[in-house]
Amino acid sequence: MYWSRSFITTLKEAPEAAESASHRLMLRSGMVRMLISGVYSYLPLGYRVLARIENIVRQEMNKTGAQELLLPSLQSIELWQKTGRDELMGETMIRFQDRRGRKLCLGPTHEEVITELAAAYVKSWRDLPFTLYQIQTKFRDELRPRFGVVRSCEFIMKDAYSFDRDLDGLNKIYEKMRAAYETIFKRCGLDFVSIKADSGVIGGDLSHEFLVPAESGEDIVFRCKICGMVLGAHEAGIEECPHCHKDMGKLNALEVGHIFKLGDKYSKTLGVKFLDEEGRQQIVQMGCYGIGVSRLIAAVIEQNHDENGIIWPKEVAPFDVLIVPVNVSDKLIWDEAVKLHDELSRQGLDVLLDDRDERAGVKFKDADLTGIPRRITVGTKWAKEGKLEFKDRRTGSVTEIQGGDPAGFLALVRS
């Protein structure tokens, strides 16, 4: 991919209104654009990151045996009345009437829809267990949208729902999901913690929250400096670690995932029943598992940036490597840059070539800002000594490499 053709819209200054690090950097690097408060467009660079994160989520969900599907955003209020959550959701739910006078909402979450679906198909113990998930846009009329995509009125969530014949089955899938979540957040390059949590509006017996320590986090957690044990803020009065009896550090954190054992809360009201081996009617045990996919982008940036810009963890970076020819009108330099771009692309890497006729300084600044993990500079040393420069965005370390051998870079970029 060539920079000049890729709609990358970097800015020297971020709008004054943006305060959190992730929001400022997302605006400056041209990942998102606000349409109205709490509603953002993902520009190509941001969308690439989103796609990478979605991909990680998909892979790990599929590994648990969950199957992807897509549920509608348009839902009937009637369905919500059946579970009593119509009132509970209140004004957070975006409601309207269509031309036929049907009372509808834009789905803020999908327990009702998925349960209705399951009720229609689950008949026998042989139909169980199964887990379904989707990656889809949710709508919530937030009281106060905040920090860009951290709290927005329209956001992308991965929501999974498990259906089991008994609590034993539910416990097993719950633990599987918990493990999958840990893998997902690790792959996203996040330092995260998980705590037992209130189940809130979703309901159910037990839930775990996954939180990412971040300056702009809206939650508070306490983490033991010795053993790493984490407690939520609601476990008030805790001044020291119950294990080590040492002070716990107070951290702001951002909730990025939440998993719930729902039990029969929804399956009972919406009638997800099956006949067991003895022909007795039983109620399905459900679990639900959410990840704020779009919020993850902000969380990753909160934890991975410096004064110059974003530092993408490898797995979620919009590109694997950036090639910077310092002077595009120098044929020697340009030809080598193109050769590298083509060869590394052929090897399956996402390669961005900064083909702009800009001064090197401008390109380096943009390179740091957009945070592509690896940079190959083709400059005067190539023209004079046949050497290229390989720079790691995170460590800042620079390695000089004898050029002319694109294959040699492959290992470096992948390392």
Place this chain on the structure above:
RNA sequence: CGGGGAGUAGCGCAGCUUGGCUAGCGCGUUUGGUUCGGGACCAAAAGGUCGUGGGUUCAAAUCCCACCUCCCCGACCA
């Protein structure tokens, strides 16, 4: 919704207190030239319903009223 702040060119801002005639500056953009390894320089140019509507006045970005929008703190959440 309660409390605080702000809307002037794509972005960042000045001008408003003390109305005044063609509304400024920096960045960015366009054209030409010189530069060329960490956000270059010179010259020329394009780009603005001063958030919207109403009022006061000879005259409103500036004063008054209403409304809209955005940001920050609080309650809520992925």
